[in-house]
Amino acid sequence: MCAGVASAAAAVGAGELAAAVLHPSASPLLSVGSLVIDLTPGFLKAAVIAAFGTGDKGFLIAVLLVLLAVLGAAAGLAELRRPPAGRVLVVLLAVVAGGAAVTRQGAAVVDVAPSLVDLAVGVLVLAALVRRIRPAGAAGGGPSRRSVVVGTAAAAGAGLLAGWAATAASAGSRRVAAAIARVRLPAPERPAPPLPAGVSFGVPGVAPFITPTSDFYRIDISLAPPQLDPAAWELEVTGEVERPFRIRYPELLAMGLTESRTTLMCVSNEVGGDLIGTATWLGAPIRDLLARARPRAGADMVLSTGADGFSASTPLEVLTDGRNAVLAVGMNGGVLPDLHGFPVRMVVPGLYGYVSATKWLQRLEVTRFSAATAYWTTRGYSARGPVKLSSRIDVPGGSVAPGVVTVAGVAWAQHTGVERVQLRIDDGPWRDCELAAEASIDVWRQWRYRWTATRGTHVLRVRATDRTGLVQTARVADVAPDGATGLHTVQVRVG
Numbered sequence: 001m002c003a004g005v006a007s008a009a010a011a012v013g014a015g016e017l018a019a020a021v022l023h024p025s026a027s028p029l030l031s032v033g034s035l036v037i038d039l040t041p042g043f044l045k046a047a048v049i050a051a052f053g054t055g056d057k058g059f060l061i062a063v064l065l066v067l068l069a070v071l072g073a074a075a076g077l078a079e080l081r082r083p084p085a086g087r088v089l090v091v092l093l094a095v096v097a098g099g100a101a102v103t104r105q106g107a108a109v110v111d112v113a114p115s116l117v118d119l120a121v122g123v124l125v126l127a128a129l130v131r132r133i134r135p136a137g138a139a140g141g142g143p144s145r146r147s148v149v150v151g152t153a154a155a156a157g158a159g160l161l162a163g164w165a166a167t168a169a170s171a172g173s174r175r176v177a178a179a180i181a182r183v184r185l186p187a188p189e190r191p192a193p194p195l196p197a198g199v200s201f202g203v204p205g206v207a208p209f210i211t212p213t214s215d216f217y218r219i220d221i222s223l224a225p226p227q228l229d230p231a232a233w234e235l236e237v238t239g240e241v242e243r244p245f246r247i248r249y250p251e252l253l254a255m256g257l258t259e260s261r262t263t264l265m266c267v268s269n270e271v272g273g274d275l276i277g278t279a280t281w282l283g284a285p286i287r288d289l290l291a292r293a294r295p296r297a298g299a300d301m302v303l304s305t306g307a308d309g310f311s312a313s314t315p316l317e318v319l320t321d322g323r324n325a326v327l328a329v330g331m332n333g334g335v336l337p338d339l340h341g342f343p344v345r346m347v348v349p350g351l352y353g354y355v356s357a358t359k360w361l362q363r364l365e366v367t368r369f370s371a372a373t374a375y376w377t378t379r380g381y382s383a384r385g386p387v388k389l390s391s392r393i394d395v396p397g398g399s400v401a402p403g404v405v406t407v408a409g410v411a412w413a414q415h416t417g418v419e420r421v422q423l424r425i426d427d428g429p430w431r432d433c434e435l436a437a438e439a440s441i442d443v444w445r446q447w448r449y450r451w452t453a454t455r456g457t458h459v460l461r462v463r464a465t466d467r468t469g470l471v472q473t474a475r476v477a478d479v480a481p482d483g484a485t486g487l488h489t490v491q492v493r494v495g
Contacts, residue, residue: 003129004076004086008068011090011122015097019114025104025227026111028097028118033060033223035100038309042379046479049219049268053275057223075122079130086130087123094119104309176227176338183230183335183343188259188282198437201448203408205395209439209446210261211277213332218339219266219275219353221375226307226360230343235327239303239366242294249343253329255284260324263412263443267352267376267385268479272392272488276412278443280333281347283326286319286364295366301383303372304346307360313374313383314348314356316366323349323415324442327361349442350415352385352483382482387414389472391421391447391464392488399493402455407433408448409488413466417441420465423449426458433462441467453494461487 012029019027037045037060052059071093079086098115101107200209230249238244265276290302295316302319305311319325325348329336336342341359348356354376365372369383377383391411411418417438422430436446447462463472476486 002073002076003126003133004072004074004079005069006072007090007122007126007129008072008075010125011094011118012068014121015114015118018117022113023108023111025224026101026107026114027224028094028101028115029061029064030223031100031104031111031115032097033057033064034104034221034308035096036060036064037221037223042376042381043480045379046268049266049275050270050273050479053273054217054219056219060223075126076130079126080133083130084127086126090122090126091119094122176225176342179230180335180338180342185282185330185335186253186257189256190258192259192261192280195439196437199439199446201408201436201446203395203406203446203448205397206408206446206448207274207277207394207410207444209278209443210332211279213279213334213337213340216277216279216331216340217266217275219268220308220359221310222308222360225338225342227338228307228343228360233343233362235344235361236363237289237293237366238363240296240299240368241366242296244293247289252284252327252344255288257282257284257329258324258326259330260326261439261443262324262347262349263414264347264353264357265387265412267354267381267483269484270479271390271476271484271486272490273484276444279331281324281326281328282330283328283344283347286325286327286346286348287322289327289364290316290320290366293366299366299368301367301369301372303363303365303367303374304358304361305363305365306341306345306358307362309375310358311374312346312353312355312358313369313372313377314346314351315384318348318351318356325349325356350387352387354381355383355385380481385482387412388483388485389413389416389464389466389470390485390488391462391472393460393462393490396492397490399495400453402453402494405451405453405492405494406448407451407460408446409462410444410446411462411464412444413441413464413470415441416470417467418445418464419467419469421445421447422463422465423451424461424463425451430463453492455495457491457493459489459491461489463487 015028048056075086075089094115098112101111233249234246236246259282261280263278269275300316302314302316327344328347344361345359392409394409411421421433423433424430433447433449465471473485474487
């Protein structure tokens with residue numbers, strides 16, 4: 001078993017190092033991880049995201065490392081008892097890794113090379129270690145010094161495996177970081193209006209009005225962000241249009257950029273969840289590119305595709321109705337980070353990210369809902385994903401002292417606007433809360449209520465009402481197929 005684990009560690013470690021030198025995106029470990037993500041049923045993905053949030057990718061890598069160790073141990077036992085069965089298993093694993101690498105979006109034939117390194121090192125190391133162990137096993141008398149060394153090497157190799165994988169990912173990240181550092185974004189032709197006074201109450205524990213870039217949630221289908229060179233990047237606008245065209249990064253920057261604030265959220269955000277954030281985005285209006293392409297009559301959807309293989313189905317009317325739907329190149333005053341879609345991503349107010357927020361964007365295809373489906377719609381989610389009216393309690397949590405307590409949080413009714421927020425304490429009446437100033441109908445709004453808390457355990461519930469008079473529903477629904485519903489409820493102990 002130790003020999004198998006050691007050979008697996010050596011093989012995958014060598015493959016990751018080869019990927020770091022040749023092409024980080026061809027990492028066998030990350031390629032298999034991305035394949036697993038693609039093959040995982042939608043309901044299971046939603047469950048993992050609900051359980052681990054933005055730590056879902058770390059969880060998957062940990063699972064893959066454990067699985068590799070188990071398969072390595074199995075290969076070692078098979079090779080010891082029925083050679084060359086163990087080496088055959090190593091070959092099969094390398095074939096899976098190579099297939100995953102060359103079939104991903106934007107892959108080249110050369111991307112199979114790191115998996116070939118996996119195969120060669122795995123077969124050679126496994127055969128060599130088993131040859132050394134077998135004589136000791138035949139003689140009886142327990143493990144030899146050699147087998148102890150093998151076990152130690154296996155443990156050390158397994159520990160180094162994660163470091164090698166990180167090396168493969170960070171090599172590409174350094175190149176992208178250098179490319180980002182060279183980008184000089186133009187000043188917006190249409191800057192965002194100044195924030196009105198009072199958009200934030202400044203209540204400790206409440207999410208800041210603008211989410212810092214480092215804290216902005218990241219949910220996508222890629223274990224590591226695609227490594228895109230802005231000098232080589234281009235966007236294809238095609239499909240049911242009169243004038244298909246391609247546009248390069250410098251041309252996009254020269255279009256006349258607009259700056260806007262938009263709250264984005266993942267469809268996997270549970271009621272009261274934190275897969276939501278607000279940022280200031282700099283980008284080119286999507287409606288300008290579509291006007292240039294001239295969509296044909298009957299088209300009703302734009303299928304966007306990213307370099308990671310993700311696709312989203314966005315209603316054409318939403319991209320042309322005047323809202324600040326942009327191809328973003330900047331975020332919170334800086335260049336768009338690689339983790340959030342560098343060099344270009346979509347930002348569309350009013351829609352969940354699974355139908356609008358394509359990162360590492362490469363293609364916009366004007367088409368019809370009846371003719372095309374996107375990544376998540378093929379996995380059981382709704383083809384259209386308008387954001388649902390919702391609200392959240394950020395504070396208090398746990399225990400508080402008796403007396404006046406500030407209950408506060410955020411609410412959103414994207415592209416409609418929040419008109420009212422109400423709080424219910426235990427089985428009492430719904431009480432109106434104080435609303436912070438509104439920056440726009442496309443961002444969340446803070447609220448607060450000063451509660452005279454009495455001793456005991458209390459249940460707090462919150463609901464919002466939008467500008468059309470729609471009241472947030474209390475009906476509980478799961479995130480699938482088009483977003484969770486229900487009232488955020490917290491229990492607070494006063495004493």
